[in-house]
Amino acid sequence: MADEEVYRASTYAPVNIAVVKYWGKRDTTLNLPTNSSLSVTLSQDDLRTHTTASCSPTFTADSLTLNGNPQDITTPRTQACLRELRALRHALETSNPSLPKLSTMSLRLTSANNFPTAAGLASSAAGFAALVRAIADLYALPTPPEDLSRIARQGSGSACRSLFGGYVAWNTGTSPDGSDSLAHLIAPASHWPDMRALLLITNPSQKAISSTAGMQQTVATSPLFPHRAAEIVPPRMRAMEKAILSRDFDSFATLTMKESNNFHACCADTHPPIFYMNDTSRACIRVCEALNVAAGRAVCAYTFDAGPNCVVYYLQADEQVVAGSFKGLVGEGKEGWEGKGVEARAAPQGLETVGEMVRQGVGRVILTGVGDGPRRTEQHLC
Template sequence: MSSTYTASITAPVNIATLKYWGKRDTSLNLPTNSSISVTLDQADLKTTTSAMASADFTKDRLWLNGEEDLQLSQSKRLTQVLSSLKEKRRLREAKDESLEKISSWFVHIVSVNNFPTAAGLASSAAGFAALVVCIAKLFELDDDMTELSKIARQGSGSACRSLFGGFVAWEMGSLADGSDSKAVEVCPLNHWPEMKACVLVACADKKDVSSTSGMQLTVKTSDLFQKRIDEVVPERFEQMKKSIHDKNFALFAELTMKDSNSFHATCLDSYPPIFYMNDTSKKIVKLVHLINAFYNETIVAYTFDAGPNAVLYYLEQNELKLMSFIYAMFKDLNGWETKYSTEELNKFISNYDSLKLQELSLDMEIVKGCTRVILTRVGPGPLTIKESLINEHGFPKN
């Protein structure tokens, strides 16, 4: 085999606290509103992607979770992302004669998600972020993350926010060519490292209405949607950034919950209506409001993407208060023992007893609708790794 170039990257999932829902330009993937998210820790949820370029390859190919994904390889999203990256490389080669002309070669990409794909856990976000950063590294591009976010955005809108760690905004921009529609850091991870997240996986099946088609239906048919993008989100965008800067959890949580509700309301207001939340999701909403009312303080926020899974945001200092409820209810699900010692878990239970939470007659039916709990926290952006998923011939190692 002639000479090859390789690179490997891991990238995080991000879960929006101010939701992106609606495109003003479907081919460039330009949104109808700005959005904000928290990047989650790759220790718990991540995509790992390796790429290789070789003059011997005869086409661009992609393997996802062990299988060659022909649909994704030939999709407009992937070809658009790859051609933007190849074009950037070509411009560098034109300026610097010493660079090998790898922009005309094909690439093989191997990617693995360590969590369910296409199940409302933002796999497209981590996946396209990993892909863009990995190929940018392979091509030795010197663009910063904001510049690369404009390419990731074309793969999947929410992917642009996974190029940064911590707290991230996707500024919608106003230019027709999309050159100002980009991700920026609101605050780095170390600004508010106490931010934790508990994901209650309500159903890990593939969803029936994709985000892409769901949001198009909303844009076309919902009356509520217009008010959301004209008034509600622009105001919330500024307030939420300030709540993060000020580390004002109560405000951050209230805005997060209201925005999740507003987004799902526009889904219900679409025609025919779209239901992403299920009965379990609704019970989790009630539970969170009950917990905040019990403590007479907002210690936890829920948010739901285009699926029934709940993401609960809370601060580390309120862990005992929150987990006295959540662990007591969801203790039979997988995911606790790797995060907490037996002593800590016993403490949650004894606090549940001493607060007499059994007297609240909590709805234990919720537990039956959940399959798994993922305990995580705010985390860093994409990371370079040494180990590769690709063997020397350009195929997945197994």
């Protein structure tokens, strides 16, 4: 058996940050959500997972490493993805017997993130999107990304949205088997390319109020949550799609902020309560509010995932106002401002207290923007 008989494909996959939040599963095995969600895919220049999928008749077992560390590949979520992808490859091989029998070989999966894992950024979305995309490329599957998103969803719910660039919706679907719970493109990054994102990463030394409970605790105990899922999110999905299609930043921003707050309100209504934001997070909210008031219009929108880091969306034309003001508050010396062309400026009046909290609490920043979907690459990690 020759050494060259190793098959490889590699991909980069992006992070996405939801503006209509996914929280709560109606089926925990299939990762079916209680409500639809919508996200902006961020640029892979700043945040991405790089994954190489390889297989060979010489490999003796499936394996997965992340940033050089072996990972457990036997989890039901990962196994569900591998099983579905192998089944699709097997069907190809059956219809075309000349194809190599990759579906029978062990897989070696090697991943690396270009952002610090300590930053507390949800990397599982990019990770599972990269894993599914890389194996699909390795297997030369003709499967469209919508169908791959159905597979990635079983690895990590929000991963399904990272199979597209730009503005992406994940429909909750109605089928019990999850066949219609998949992501689709609302608009590519090129539709509204001047969307920018400033990630304010809270200092790891900031005190955290940890929580052991998660989204299913919210489903089980929050009396507000069913109202959110059934009544609040559906009209917001329609309004957010409309705002994006019409490039209406004011509506986009207002909805984004309300959605983040509604999600965290349901976390706080969970028993016992779940708190992801800390005083630094709330100080970032007050800064965004002040910037919008000072401008007399929405120039920025904050949103928080399941953690204290603040993501601020804004348009390129307002970069100096938004990112510049945050640079003045956070401090020019913090990591992440270099080479981005943002000038520190004085923040609006009255932000002395929250400004000091932002300066103390934000450890680093990431300046990025909307970006495209997974990119195939010939740069292999193994």
